[in-house]
Every structure is written in C-alpha cells, then in structure tokens.
Amino acid sequence: MTVEHGAAGTPGASASTRSSSIPRNPGRHDLGMRATLVFPNREIVERYYVPLIYTACRTCYSELAPDDIFERAVDGRIAPEKQRELISRVIESGHGSTIEHVVFTFAITGVSRTLSHQLVRHRAGVAFDQQSQRYVSFKKGASTMLPSTIADADPELRERYEDQIEGALELYSEMMAAGIPGEDARFVFPNATRTNLVMTTNLRALIHMSGLRLCTMAQWEIRRLFQLIRHEVFAVSPFLGSFLAPKCVPLGYCDEAGNRDGHCPIRPHKDAVLAVWAERSGKARRLPEPPGVR
Template identity: 40%
Template sequence: MNVKLIAHTKLSDEFIAEIEDTYLKPHTPDGKVNHRAAIALIAIRTCYSPMKPSEILPSESGKYFGSAASDGEGGAESDRLFRHIIRSKHTSTLEHITYTFAVEGVSRALLAQLTRHRIGFSYSVQSQRYVRFSSEDKSGGFDYVTPPSVNEDSERFRVFDVVMNDLQAAYDELRALGVPAEDARMVLPNAAACNLVMTVNLRALLEFYAKRRAGSGAQWEIADLSEKLREEVAKVDPWTAKFFECP
C-alpha cells in the first residue's frame, strides 16, 4: 500500500495578496500562516463574530496566531480555539478543509469497507471494466494483496498463491475466448489490488480514523490505511495531530 497526499485546501492567491504583507507576516511568529489553520479560524470565528468572514483573518491573525494559548495547554491561541471546537463537537467548521490522496495497491476488500464512508468522502477508483488485467495486457495481470496471517506461514502462502495464479489463468482464458473484460472480471478476487483517488474533509477524516484506527477492531488493512492518512495530514498540518488521538 502506498498513500500520498497530492492536494489540499489553500487560501486563494487573491485573498493572500490582499492581506499577506499587512496582516499575516507581521502577526505570525515566522511570517507564515498555515492555510488550513487559517481557513479553520475563519470558519470558526464566523459563527461567533459580528465581522464578515473576509475581515476575520486580517483583524484576528495577530491574536490567534501570534499569541500563546490562554488555556495553558501549549501552542498558540489558535490551537486553544481548535481544541475547544473538537471538545465541544462543533466540528462542522472543519468541513471546509479537504485533503486529496493517491491510494495505491489496496485490495478490493478494503475498497468495500472504505466506500461505506460516504459523507465527506469522494472517490475515483481504477475500473476493472475498462482496465484489462490479462497477463498479456499493459497491466501484466492483476496484482493482489496478501494478508499477514497468510504471509506468516509458508503452507498458507502456498495455498493462497496457487489460488491467485489459477484465477489469473482463468481470467486470461476467458479473455482469450472473447469474454469482455467487464464479464471476465467476475473471477477476480477480493484480494485483487486497485488504485484510487480520495478526497475527504477534515471532520470526516477524524471520524473515519476514530472508527478504523488500530485497536478499534478494524481489519488490519484499513487500520493501516487510517494510519497512513493520519501521517500524511500531520506532515502538512501538525496542528491536527493531537485531534487524531481523540476517541
């Protein structure tokens, strides 16, 4: 499995140009502001402020990004505000922040579990109808995911591998006999690997992680995916890391 963050929500170039030199750089510790944190601040404060949304960051960036947290729990005052939002479950304000991932080499079994998460998620999945998986096709045949419980024992792996090879042979033969790919795919297993692009908002991702993380009772593959998604988001938005720890 390979998971890579390929896009995320950003402030518009026009909006940044209007406020960066006057408000953002002077009022943030390193002269920079995290785009997703800024968007979260605008969304949250819009709910409680008489100001227009476009006025909030210029007016309050110094207070929230340039001042220490007033709750004594560390970070900036923005971190205090984000902690409050998570604890009060006012997390609809985090739906304005989205992340797009390339998810590669996961099983169709995982895909069936993943697509049960619909609210806040968008998927574009590699098709077994339009992508051909014969040994002679560009794909070179279908890849497959082997469970750890199979990999750990040579006899289990032998049985599993024989089945995968037999299914590939059956697919190849059906295609050679003129069966269209959309029908020949019926012999492909749950283990067959696929690729997808997934976009999810931060609220939905936090809820997904709480349900699918290791130790939650989730199957190993989707638990692994949840950790990789968390890691990718935390790389670009360290301020979110603590919220993935919440049950």
C-alpha cells in the same frame, strides 16, 4: 504465471492470541500500499487552513464579517496560537461543521479490494474515484495482497492459496484472450486484488473515519492505511494531524463491544468506567446525612 504478491501484512490480535496489550501494529510491515496527500501542500495548510477553520469558529461569536476575520487570521493579527486554541476547543466540543470547510485529497495505491470495499462504506463528507476493473485490462495479471497469516501458515496451505489466486488470474487472462469483455472476465478476481483510489475528504469526515479505522478493532490493512494517512497529514500540519486518533482517545473510553475483556488497553472499556461510576455514586448516596439536616 507468477502472482505478484505484496509484502506480508500483520493481522490484529485473534481470540487465541489476546493479551492485555495493544494488538500488534500492522505498520511494522511494508504492505506495498501507499497513501500520498496530493492536495493541499504544507504551504497552503499553514497559510490558509487553520485561518479558514478559525474564521468558521470565530464567526459564530463575532460582530466582524467573516472575510475580515479571515484576513486578520491570515496576516497574523490574530496569533496562530490563539487560532489553534479556539479550534481545539470547538473540535473537542463536537461542533463539527467548522472543520468541514477544509479538504484533503489522497492518492491511495496498492490496497486490496477487501480494503476498498470497507473504505467506500463511508458516505458523509468524502468522495472516491477508483480504478475500474471494467476499463482497465490487467495484461500481466492483477497484483494481489498476501496477508501475513497466510504467508506464515503451513506451506501446503499457503501453496493452495497461491494456486487458487494464480488460477483465477490465469483464467481471467484466458477469458480476455478469448474475447470475453473485461467487465465479465473480472468476475473471477479475488478480494486480494489490488486497486487504486483517489479520496477527498473534509477534516470532519477524516477525523471520524480515522476514529473508526485507527481503532485496534479495525481490520489490519485498513488500519495501516489510516496510519499512512495520519502520517501524511502530520507532515503538513502536526496540529491538524493530532486530531486523527482512535475514537477512544477523544472519548476517553472504549465503546467497542469486542473489547469488553479489555485486551486493548488504550482506554478503559465503558462498562468498566460505568461500574466505577456506579460504585462511587452508590457510596455517595449511602453517606450519612450531616448533623442538623432534619
């Protein structure tokens, strides 16, 4: 049986390849996965999403009724730039409930079970539905993902990997043919098995997830997924898409323990920032008192 592998992926930097540059971008390769924004479309986002978020923000500081504010925002009596300005300020201040009023639904296809296991760990403000390995019987064998480190490895090692995957899928097919139920035959599926999901998330949760998963410390496949997701959101709203960034970007520093060596230079590690702060505040304390104080 031939295993239907996807295109090779690119891992993030390993300890042995670390340098002071941004770890290699998984986006340079087509991994055979897709993320499609199925709702909303550009028209809905442009017409209603920004006004809706603006209404949530403005209601806190206004005597006007929320429906009144919404109407003025939608019909343009409140300039779109003014709306975006308030929204940016509120998001930067961390008042996150205001961006829980809008949601995005993605069709995610061809990702590995390794990825989906990480993805569904997010609990707040996000809903998932995933292709069942119980109710779907994979007649031609399940499709799998091939990491680039294995694709580029010693050919003998790669062959052993492929044999292992093929063996597992063949056993699955034999068990299904012997009448073993799919819910049990699936126990032999490897983590490399591809899967499909629908994910609906509010904007707050999407920004949070993107902060974690666009970080170069994230695993290459899920990092790639969030690059695709960001691309989709940008296509309907460059303004809202601009908030999807590695968490160090809005923070201004990196808080990942694994980046204490500063190998990812997107932002300085917080230890380095605190060291500079400690030095400066120490110097400030050591300054001689101005004459005439005593």
